[in-house]
Amino acid sequence: MSTAVHRRMLKEYMAIQKNSATRPHLELLEPVQEDDLLHWQAILLGTADSAYEGGKFHLDIVIPSSYPIQPPTIHFTTKICHPNVHFKTGEICLDILKSEWTPSWNLESVCVAISSLLTNPEPSSPLNCDAANLLRCGDMAGYNSLVKMYTALFAMPDEE
Amino acid sequence: MQQHNPASTSPSQPQATAALPGQPTVPGQADAEVSTHVSTDQPKPKDEGQLTDEQILTQMQAIKDEEANAHPLVGSSMDLLELEAEYANGSASFRNKIRNLADTHDRMRRSRGDGNCFYRAFAFAWFERVMLAPHRPELHANAVMAIEESKDLLVAAQFEPLAFEDFYAVTLETLQNLIHWTPDQLLETFQQDEISNSIVMHFRLVASAYLKTHPEDYVPFLEFGQTMDEYCSMHVEAMGRESEEMMVIALTKATHISIEVAYLSGNESDEVNFLPFLPDTLPYMPPLVLLYRPGHYDILYRKSHCLDGVV
Numbered sequence: 001m002s003t004a005v006h007r008r009m010l011k012e013y014m015a016i017q018k019n020s021a022t023r024p025h026l027e028l029l030e031p032v033q034e035d036d037l038l039h040w041q042a043i044l045l046g047t048a049d050s051a052y053e054g055g056k057f058h059l060d061i062v063i064p065s066s067y068p069i070q071p072p073t074i075h076f077t078t079k080i081c082h083p084n085v086h087f088k089t090g091e092i093c094l095d096i097l098k099s100e101w102t103p104s105w106n107l108e109s110v111c112v113a114i115s116s117l118l119t120n121p122e123p124s125s126p127l128n129c130d131a132a133n134l135l136r137c138g139d140m141a142g143y144n145s146l147v148k149m150y151t152a153l154f155a156m157p158d159e160e
Numbered sequence: 161m162q163q164h165n166p167a168s169t170s171p172s173q174p175q176a177t178a179a180l181p182g183q184p185t186v187p188g189q190a191d192a193e194v195s196t197h198v199s200t201d202q203p204k205p206k207d208e209g210q211l212t213d214e215q216i217l218t219q220m221q222a223i224k225d226e227e228a229n230a231h232p233l234v235g236s237s238m239d240l241l242e243l244e245a246e247y248a249n250g251s252a253s254f255r256n257k258i259r260n261l262a263d264t265h266d267r268m269r270r271s272r273g274d275g276n277c278f279y280r281a282f283a284f285a286w287f288e289r290v291m292l293a294p295h296r297p298e299l300h301a302n303a304v305m306a307i308e309e310s311k312d313l314l315v316a317a318q319f320e321p322l323a324f325e326d327f328y329a330v331t332l333e334t335l336q337n338l339i340h341w342t343p344d345q346l347l348e349t350f351q352q353d354e355i356s357n358s359i360v361m362h363f364r365l366v367a368s369a370y371l372k373t374h375p376e377d378y379v380p381f382l383e384f385g386q387t388m389d390e391y392c393s394m395h396v397e398a399m400g401r402e403s404e405e406m407m408v409i410a411l412t413k414a415t416h417i418s419i420e421v422a423y424l425s426g427n428e429s430d431e432v433n434f435l436p437f438l439p440d441t442l443p444y445m446p447p448l449v450l451l452y453r454p455g456h457y458d459i460l461y462r463k464s465h466c467l468d469g470v471v
Contacts, residue, residue, distance in 0.1 A: 102397035104323040
């Protein structure tokens, strides 16, 4: 393994453990296994008063050996209804995960950005056209009830 | 290209065919071909999730990588007249310019065309200059001081230490060690992805930090409504984004290193235009000379700088 990426991930790991109290919407951000710092998982909590409220959304995070020059690969493993998330693959359409990535980002700030994408969708670049079309038509009632339904179906394991 | 994923090329082919006017096809045939492709092939990948944005991006990256890997990050120096030979079937004005340039500049060195060529060429040319001047230890001392100062600039621009400290450390360490190296070792170091890209990243962040800490001078050059932070994260800090003149100016001022760029453009003249970029302080060594061809920077060696030991 490249030592530079290892060093950086170790620093991020330590910073994340220290800051854990300061991010209300991020329930978890940690390596899947303690001995592999290139594979992480996160759990985002649906914001209160949003259609995602009560949902827990799991993310899978893979760190390339060229990180942080190249971005991490992140996708949802919990099914989620959102204009910028592919319903089947969980792929996320967010510029900072692609062409706009810079090493100034880190895992924690990226997770926070994904969390804020949930309540600030960008319907003009959709990966989920059905959800985006409802938003573009201004059908907020339809959009919110669709999101609520999928959140209840897939993101609330206790109620299944 | 096709090896990577044939699926990516097939939808674009019919469009290319249709775009060519006057092809010897039966009228209407091309249209029919296009319409079938448009109605079946194009929506298909989306419906089945066959070709997601992520996959397209991965493929584009693979194509870029393949092209880039054909050249080292920084090449060995070569006779400038070899470049003239590359334009044997090209523009006469280019050949004349190169021949004129060769009167005063004998060699050049390529920097890989991966969008980072300016930063890499700048760093290599500077570090090589320092290494080849053991009789002028102040060049090394000034360089170390400039890199150390750059850390204060990064802090002043409110970069998180986590974001810059690894790149800074690699850059400073390379600079500190190079006085013990042979020219070949310096070249090998700049050819290693991890070290070379960390140095590029450091200078990207330094250029960004300079622009962010001097907004009053540079914001007027941005697109209307764009903030300096937006511009920097999109165009300066992101790896692989090509450099514009503003970054050349920023890096010159932040490092106190003067640069002269020889513009090899396609105009009628047989003379190459030189554009100097000067720091705010008095330059303490002759300028680094870069060769610019549209969209790309390489390193030039000026005869009067008599750099013995260039490899």
